[in-house]
Amino acid sequence: MNARAQVFEVDDDIEAVFEFTYDKGWTDGLPVIPATPARVDRMLATVDREPGEVVANLAPARLEATVEKIAVCAVMAGCRPEYFPVVLAAVEAVADPAYELYGVNTTTNPTVPMIIINGPLRNTLDVNCSWSVLGPNKRANATIGRALSLAMINLAGRIPEVTCKGTWKNPGGFTLCAGEYEEESPWEPLHVERGFSPTDSTVTLMTPASCFNIVDTESQAAEELLQNICGGMLGSGGNNVFPFYGLGEYALMLSPGHARLLATRFNKQQIREFLLENLKVPVSYVSPRRVKMMEAAGHGQIENGHVRYAAHAWQFLIFVAGGLGGYHSAGFTTFGDSRPITRRIPAAAGNE
């Protein structure tokens, strides 16, 4: 058990609070909601956990991230109390050793955590799965992602230059949270594919280095659309291929329109297998030094004069989100050997 969070006295003025919290290094550079004990208690009331319980020792600082301190981050981020079980599940997910949080938070790569929310809770909490998803709009997406980011700053000790050696950072580092548009997906939802029940609500955490648009406005058949999606992923800039590291996953966020057309011919596994086979460039696109390094890595990515972007079909994580009738999907690259982690969000007061 860890000591309860410390209380500081600040003038009852919104700018004074911003200056104080910014000077303390507790913010992401944007104003935060003052985490008063009453506000923190309202978060804590949504979970059946002791405030002093140590949820994780988050890398690199490995400070004790207690339930209460995570609640402080959620308040500062602007979360409604009923979002807190989602934030807590997200923190537990990134603490899974397979997520490799030390690498995520300290690498020179621009990678940051991304949250994908599945299950009935999306609708209860008004999580955006549709138009302008990942953009600045819905409070649930904006503040749940931000709460995780503030936990990285305050509880994992992700401090630029000192511990975080990110050369630049994905702007999704402020907040990066999407819901899957399950109602408009022709396939089973991501969390069901990953072993959960359709009635469960979950968070899936991955760690994209960057996000890129994949446009197709003209395809009339699934085959041509998939060919263009594959082409759209060529410039992904992932560490998998450029230069050679590891076996991390790509994420492919298909818009409902693209997903519907693809589903006339393909299931998700067939899409993954197509990408595995066809997402490749001639070795002449890559320097000889890099080719040599990729060969030495031993993942079998150099084959018949081509550099493959992945070594296994499971390296493509697929979910559906975006506005209806849209022509744009999105790809996300991994930074390396971080595995996506899915965790169930326990039902909580107000979220039944």
Add this chain to the structure above:
Amino acid sequence: MQLRGIPTVAVVTEKFVSLAKASAKALGYPDLPMIVVPHPFETLPAEAIREIADQKVHELVAKSVLRAIAAPR
């Protein structure tokens, strides 16, 4: 390695010293000895790396021996 009880000296490039110190401290070894080498390191030609190794090897051996002597038996 240090966590497994093997007395360890870390070799770190100069741009990563702050992270190495913070990480060692977080894992309970605030006094973990370090050898600092120039940055970038991995893009240097092999001869340049060998030259740095020659310069640093005495420091490395000295710190390793001290670390081993100080290690609990």
